[in-house]
Amino acid sequence: GQNIDQPTEMTATEGAIVQINCTYQTSGFNGLFWYQQHAGEAPTFLSYNVLDGLEEKGRFSSFLSRSKGYSYLLLKELQMKDSASYLCAVSDSGYALNFGKGTSLLVTP
Amino acid sequence: TAGITQAPTSQILAAGRSMTLRCTQDMRHNAMYWYRQDLGLGLRLIHYSNTAGTTGKGEVPDGYSVSRANTDDFPLTLASAVPSQTSVYFCASSASGPDTQYFGPGTRLTVL
Numbered sequence: 459g460q461n462i463d464q465p466t467e468m469t470a471t472e473g474a475i476v477q478i479n480c481t482y483q484t485s486g487f488n489g490l491f492w493y494q495q496h497a498g499e500a501p502t503f504l505s506y507n508v509l510d511g512l513e514e515k516g517r518f519s520s521f522l523s524r525s526k527g528y529s530y531l532l533l534k535e536l537q538m539k540d541s542a543s544y545l546c547a548v549s550d551s552g553y554a555l556n557f558g559k560g561t562s563l564l565v566t567p
Numbered sequence: 568t569a570g571i572t573q574a575p576t577s578q579i580l581a582a583g584r585s586m587t588l589r590c591t592q593d594m595r596h597n598a599m600y601w602y603r604q605d606l607g608l609g610l611r612l613i614h615y616s617n618t619a620g621t622t623g624k625g626e627v628p629d630g631y632s633v634s635r636a637n638t639d640d641f642p643l644t645l646a647s648a649v650p651s652q653t654s655v656y657f658c659a660s661s662a663s664g665p666d667t668q669y670f671g672p673g674t675r676l677t678v679l
Binding site: 488489491499500501502503506545547549554555556557558559560 | 600602607608609610611612615625657665667668669670671672673
């Protein structure tokens with residue numbers, strides 16, 4: 459079975475750095491994805507990790523440790539527009555993504 | 568490029584009625600997926616298709632059926648809607664299996 463855990467809610471201040479953690483237990487592993495979803499909109503792709511280590515893409519970075527079943531999404535220089543849900547998803551040995559329930563991030567002035 | 572389109576945007580449906588949610592992609596992706604998203608439960612896979620002509624069941628397939636007659640279209644049918652099928656439905660596609668999935672704008676369905 460699949461078990462993907464991430465915090466339900468987080469709050470951070472504009473300009474700050476926030477780290478959103480995701481732990482997973484899956485029967486297989488083909489990679490871990492992070493998606494961003496603004497209220498009322500579709501999820502949009504942020505990052506993909508299949509090897510251990512840090513992937514950096516502008517203000518966003520994602521880290522993976524396969525041995526620990528752990529990933530985090532790091533958002534730097536937070537902006538108000540970063541207020542959204544962040545979804546951790548794992549691709550197992552099949553074709554579909556298994557999503558966590560998402561972390562709702564509120565960025566305050 | 569349109570990417571993935573879904574229709575309708577929203578719908579109110581009487582319980583017991585049937586309905587087909589439409590999904591079309593123009594990226595020539597092999598794999599397509601249907602998810603439902605409910606508050607507190609996240610995205611859950613209903614059905615998927617690895618390639619035209621094949622389909623498979625996801626986590627919550629009961630009450631839904633799909634077909635994949637060609638690469639571009641992946642309709643989702645509710646044969647006899649029930650209130651528990653009230654949800655936001657997202658269609659997604661990927662080039663192949665474990666590749667990045669791209670989502671359509673969603674259909675908000677209310678079953679009364």
